[in-house]
Amino acid sequence: MENRLREYDFIRVLCVLGVIAIHVTSHFVTRTDFAFIWNQLSRFAVPMFMLLSGFFLFYQDRKLQLHQRPSMKKRMKRLIIPYLLWTIIYALYTQSGLLHNQNYFMWIDYLFKSLWQGKGYVHLYFMLIVFQFYLLYPWLRSWYYRSPNSMLIVSFILTVGIQSLIYLSQHDKVGFLLPKLWWSYSIPIPVWIFFFTAGMFLAQCREHWENWLKGKTLWLLLAWALTFGLVVMDTIWSRTYTLSNKPSIILYCFICFFLFYHMGRLFYQKKNPLHSIFNWISEQSFLIFLLHPLLLSYLSSLAVTNKLEFMWKGNLGIVNQYLITVIVTLLITYLLSRFSWIHLLGGVPPKRRAKGIAANVTHTPNQTT
Structure with a gap:
């Protein structure tokens, strides 16, 4: 059985916590400096998930020969079924008025458009991006083995070029209209492909750059501070x-990746009761990612209904909203993870977790978990 790499569990936890932070602070970025800084701090999360997708796919298939085609059937199934079910869940939640008024055909029309366009809720577009990566992965893997440099260069040009166009189209001092697409400009694969292919590259030469990073804590912190400062100034x-x-954010994401890996290595050097918590959050990160916006929205509306909006006011209110959303999401994820069918919603069921624990017992300290 493939076992997770411990430091990358740490990175994945920071990514999912970062996504929650983005969604909590997004409504306050122009209201308080605190929300703005926290929001920009967390901007590594979405592109880093793309990077991790390429990293883990390539790492899992590292023992396959070039002529052997990676198996994508189960991987696609684990993506498509949760996407369908969560789009239905969010359609039931956001468009309940249509069903209440017996506008069933309008609701079905909304559902199919949401499935096609990734607009079921604010985060579900990510699933369509990963779906494209999965479709192209066998071809990308073959291209990488034939000519890694050309693939990285082409993907870099595509991502930087298209992201620059998107950025300039929304720039306060430039601004222009891009041609309309049936999808949001966040979804087409060229926008993110460099993160995915770079993840493949980092998986292949993992030992080299991991060894190179040893003893470079101060340099990583300095690079992180400089790139974060660049993101803040650019955004303002x-x-x-x-x-x-x-x-x-491209540069910021990669610096964060190396820094978080270094932090993860330090985190796992000594025994810590938090290890099992981080491992579990990483294991259930897909379900946490899919579930948390629903709970964030529900908790916000619940506060308004019960005249508790004061809980969300000010910087302390933003922190309260974040902590409550994280805690409630983790609790419900834990309860749901007890059921064997939870894989249909993107979770990891008990049997699969038990196998992972059994496999980890045989590990030596310098192996992955």
């Missing part, structure tokens, strides 16, 4: 407060 200048696909 361009007024692209809620945009994650822009050139300045």
Whole structure:
């Protein structure tokens, strides 16, 4: 059985917590400096998920020969079924008025458009991006083995070029209209392909760059501070407060990846009761990602209904909303993860977790978990 790499569990946890932070702070970025800084701090999360997708796919298939085609059937199934079910769940939640008024055909029309366009809710577009990666992965893998340099260069040009166009179209001092697509410009694969292919490259040469990073803590922190400062200044200048696909974030994402890996290595050096918690969150990160916007929206509306909006006011209110959303999401995820059918919603069922634990017992300290 393939076992997870511990440091990358750490990275995945920071990514899912970062996505929740983006969604909590997005309504406040122009209201308070605190929300703005926190939001920009978390902008690594979405592109890093793309990077991790390429990393893990390539790492899992590292023992396959070039002529052997990677099996994608189960992987696609694990993506498509949760996407269908969560789009239905969010359609029931957001369009309940249509059903209440017996406008069933309008609801079905909304559902099919949401499935096709990835607009079932604010985060579901991500699923369509990963779906495209899965479709193209066998071909990308073959291309990578034939000519890794050309693939990385082409994907870099595509991602930087298209992200620059998107960025400039929303730039406060430039601004222009891009041609209309049936999808949002966040969905087509060229927008993100460099993160995915770079993840493949990082998986192949993992030992080299991991060894190179040893003893470079201060340099990583300095690089992180500089790139984050660049993101903040760029966002203020361009007024692209809620945009994650822009050139300045590309550099920030990669620096964060190396820094988080280094932090993860330090985190797992000594025994810590938090290890099992981080491993579990990483294991259930897909379900947490899919579930948390529903709970965030419900908790917000619940506060309004019960005249508790004061809980969300000010910087302390933003922190309250974040912590409550995270805690409630983790609790419900834990309860749902007890059921064997939870894989249909993107979770990891008990039997699969038990196998993972059994496999980890045989690990030596320097192996992956």
